[in-house]
Amino acid sequence: MLSININLIIAFTLALIGVLIYRSHLISTLLCLEGIILSLFILITLLITHFHIFSISITPLILLVFSACEAGVGLALLVKISTTHGNDYVQNLNLLQC
Amino acid sequence: METMLIFVLSLMLIFGFVAFASKPSPVYGGLSLVVSGGLGCAIIVSLNSTFLGLIVFLIYLGGMLVVFGYTAAMATEEYPESWVDNMVAFSMLLLSLLMEMVWLMVSGEVEVVMAVELFDSLGNYCVGQDWNGVSLLYGCGGWAMVLLGWILFITILVVLEVIRGL
Numbered sequence: 001m002l003s004i005n006i007n008l009i010i011a012f013t014l015a016l017i018g019v020l021i022y023r024s025h026l027i028s029t030l031l032c033l034e035g036i037i038l039s040l041f042i043l044i045t046l047l048i049t050h051f052h053i054f055s056i057s058i059t060p061l062i063l064l065v066f067s068a069c070e071a072g073v074g075l076a077l078l079v080k081i082s083t084t085h086g087n088d089y090v091q092n093l094n095l096l097q098c
Numbered sequence: 099m100e101t102m103l104i105f106v107l108s109l110m111l112i113f114g115f116v117a118f119a120s121k122p123s124p125v126y127g128g129l130s131l132v133v134s135g136g137l138g139c140a141i142i143v144s145l146n147s148t149f150l151g152l153i154v155f156l157i158y159l160g161g162m163l164v165v166f167g168y169t170a171a172m173a174t175e176e177y178p179e180s181w182v183d184n185m186v187a188f189s190m191l192l193l194s195l196l197m198e199m200v201w202l203m204v205s206g207e208v209e210v211v212m213a214v215e216l217f218d219s220l221g222n223y224c225v226g227q228d229w230n231g232v233s234l235l236y237g238c239g240g241w242a243m244v245l246l247g248w249i250l251f252i253t254i255l256v257v258l259e260v261i262r263g264l
Contacts, residue, residue: 004141006201007108010194011115011134017190018119027170028121031131034166035115038131038158041150042111042138048228049145052218057231058239060150064157065246069253071162075169076260082172 005046012039026081026088030074037067104144111137112194120187123178124170128163135159146214147228 018032085092114134118127143151
C-alpha cells in the first residue's frame with residue numbers, strides 16, 4: 001500500500017478518536033467530524049488519481065454536499081444548546097442520568 | 099527532495115490532525131483544521147487533480163469552515179487551552195508513530211511517490227481528467243444534481259425547524 005494512504009488512514013483514525021472522546025466543548029467534536037470528512041475526501045481523490053477512474057470524480061463533491069448539510073444541522077443544535085445553557089460545555093447535557 | 103514532497107505533506111497533515119483532534123480551545127482547533135485543509139489541497143494539487151483541490155479550498159475552507167469560525171467566536175473563553183501540557187496530543191502523536199512503525203514492519207517494500215502518467219496502459223489521456231469527470235454531474239448525472247439541490251433545500255428547512263423559537 002502507498003505510504004500516503006497509510007498517513008491518511010492514520011489521520012482519519014485520529015479524527016475518529018477525537019469525535020469519540022469528550023473534552024469540555026461540544027464544538028470541538030463537530031470540528032473533528034469535519035476532519036473525518038476532509039480525510040475521506042482526500043482518500044477518494046487519491047483513489048481517483050491513482051487508478052484513473054475519473055468517472056467517480058463526482059463522489060467527493062457529493063460527500064461535501066452531505067458534509068455541509070451535516071455541519072449545518074450540527075451547528076443549529078449547537079446554537080440551540082448554547083442559548084439554553086449559556087455555553088456549549090458538555091457537562092451541561094446532564095438530563096439523562098442513570 | 100521533490101519525490102518526498104507528497105509524503106512530507108501527508109506527514110504534516112497528520113500533525114495538523116493531531117492538533118485539532120486533541121481538542122484544545124475551539125479557536126485553535128479551527129485554525130489547525132484550516133491548515134490541514136490547506137495541506138490536503140496541496141496533496142491533491144501536486145497530483146494534478148486541480149479541480150478537486152480548488153473544491154477543497156473554495157467550498158470546504160471558504161464555505162464550511164468560515165461558518166465554523168463564526169460559531170467558534172461564541173465559544174471564546176478567557177484562558178484558551180493550547181497544546182502545552184496536553185497529554186492527549188502527545189499520546190496521539192505516539193499512536194500515529196506506532197501505526198507507521200507497524201505498517202513499515204508488516205509491509206515489505208515502501209512505495210512513497212505516486213507518479214502521474216500522461217497516458218495510462220489503455221492509451222487514455224490522463225492529466226487533468228478530473229474536470230471532465232465532474233462534468234458528468236451535469237450530463238448523465240443530472241438527476242444527482244437535482245437530488246442534491248433538493249437535499250440542500252430540505253436541510254435549510256430542517257435547520258430552521260431546529261432553531262424554532264429562538
